[in-house]
Amino acid sequence: MFCPECGATDVEMVEGICKNCYLKKFQLMEIPENITVTICKHCNAKLEEGKWKDEYIPEDEIIYRALENNIKLSDLAENEEIELEIDQMRGTIAECYVEAVATVLGEDIVETHTPNVKLNYSVCPDCSKRNAGYYEAVIQLRADDRQLKDEEIEKAEEIINRTLNKQYKKDKLAYIPQVARLKEGNDYYIGSLKSAKKVVEHLKDELGGKIKESPRLISEDKSTGKGLYRIWISLRLPKFEIDDFVKYQDKIYQINAIDGNRIQLNDLESQEKLALKWREYDSIEKQNINGVQKAIITAKSPRELQILDPDDYSPIDLEMNDKLNKYNIGEEIDVIKIDGRIFVI
Numbered sequence: 653m654f655c656p657e658c659g660a661t662d663v664e665m666v667e668g669i670c671k672n673c674y675l676k677k678f679q680l681m682e683i684p685e686n687i688t689v690t691i692c693k694h695c696n697a698k699l700e701e702g703k704w705k706d707e708y709i710p711e712d713e714i715i716y717r718a719l720e721n722n723i724k725l726s727d728l729a730e731n732e733e734i735e736l737e738i739d740q741m742r743g744t745i746a747e748c749y750v751e752a753v754a755t756v757l758g759e760d761i762v763e764t765h766t767p768n769v770k771l772n773y774s775v776c777p778d779c780s781k782r783n784a785g786y787y788e789a790v791i792q793l794r795a796d797d798r799q800l801k802d803e804e805i806e807k808a809e810e811i812i813n814r815t816l817n818k819q820y821k822k823d824k825l826a827y828i829p830q831v832a833r834l835k836e837g838n839d840y841y842i843g844s845l846k847s848a849k850k851v852v853e854h855l856k857d858e859l860g861g862k863i864k865e866s867p868r869l870i871s872e873d874k875s876t877g878k879g880l881y882r883i884w885i886s887l888r889l890p891k892f893e894i895d896d897f898v899k900y901q902d903k904i905y906q907i908n909a910i911d912g913n914r915i916q917l918n919d920l921e922s923q924e925k926l927a928l929k930w931r932e933y934d935s936i937e938k939q940n941i942n943g944v945q946k947a948i949i950t951a952k953s954p955r956e957l958q959i960l961d962p963d964d965y966s967p968i969d970l971e972m973n974d975k976l977n978k979y980n981i982g983e984e985i986d987v988i989k990i991d992g993r994i995f996v997i
């Protein structure tokens with residue numbers, strides 16, 4: 653056997669020529685001289701086969717990945733090691749350096765290339781919606797029969813931001829393009845309905861209240877007759893707050909706790925606890941009191957505690973319970989008056 657190219661004899665042959673001649677012509681890797689990547693200039697998402705994906709990846713990383721994806725290595729390469737470098741940026745073009753080291757047919761081979769990666773900036777559909785102030789839902793934060801308190805707004809906005817930040821990882825429309833602060837409450841415009849619903853869920857979990865959803869027709873496509881709807885979701889915080897006094901089924905209670913599932917009450921007479929579902933909300937009546945008064949204890953028996961009405965000093969007998977039992981004659985206790993009746997608080 654001899655090599656038809658160099659005439660060498662007694663040498664290892666590859667595809668009809670000697671190994672030396674073969675390796676001289678051998679190309680270890682293929683990589684295009686110019687690679688173009690389309691990315692969103694706002695979120696760095698990459699356009700690939702008509703789909704935008706992998707947002708928030710740094711540009712360097714995008715360039716390295718583009719190089720990697722475009723490298724084709726020979727099947728004969730063994731123990732290959734590839735080094736990628738960005739030499740310099742010229743405008744939107746990254747001038748790169750790629751070095752591959754591998755063993756081919758027992759010989760170590762080094763090959764270098766200097767491809768360019770061009771970043772083609774565009775705007776992905778989600779970012780363009782965001783820039784246009786697009787929204788799918790509006791959360792109306794209100795309080796029932798009263799004004800919202802500053803602390804309630806602060807707490808609500810903390811929950812809204814926290815939830816949207818979390819949602820944003822999977823929903824790029826989890827943003828607030830607009831907040832309208834109105835006399836009756838605040839309207840929070842939310843990019844996606846899905847995230848708006850999550851926000852309302854969390855608001856109700858922590859603050860309680862009643863939710864109502866109503867779609868509104870924004871515009872109509874005349875040719876198809878199809879309407880474009882946006883969803884308004886109102887969350888009405890309860891008329892009462894923790895420690896307020898309420899009437900429910902003719903008994904007077906103090907509010908102990910409020911959450912998304914129930915309203916917890918304390919019976920002012922028996923000290924028994926009661927938990928009501930939100931569907932009972934409309935049957936709970938807020939009681940306005942004129943302030944807390946002091947009443948003196950004048951008698952105590954196993955079954956009753958006698959106090960003096962702080963307004964007219966007439967004696968009043970209260971049925972004994974664990975709470976009252978802690979007091980002794982001569983001590984003063986806090987009372988309130990509702991409908992002319994006296995309650996120890």
Ligand SMILES: [Zn+2]
Pocket residue numbers: 655656657658659660669670671672673674
């Ligand atoms: Zn040869």
Ligand SMILES: [Zn+2]
Pocket residue numbers: 692693694695696697775776777778779780
């Ligand atoms: Zn984008």
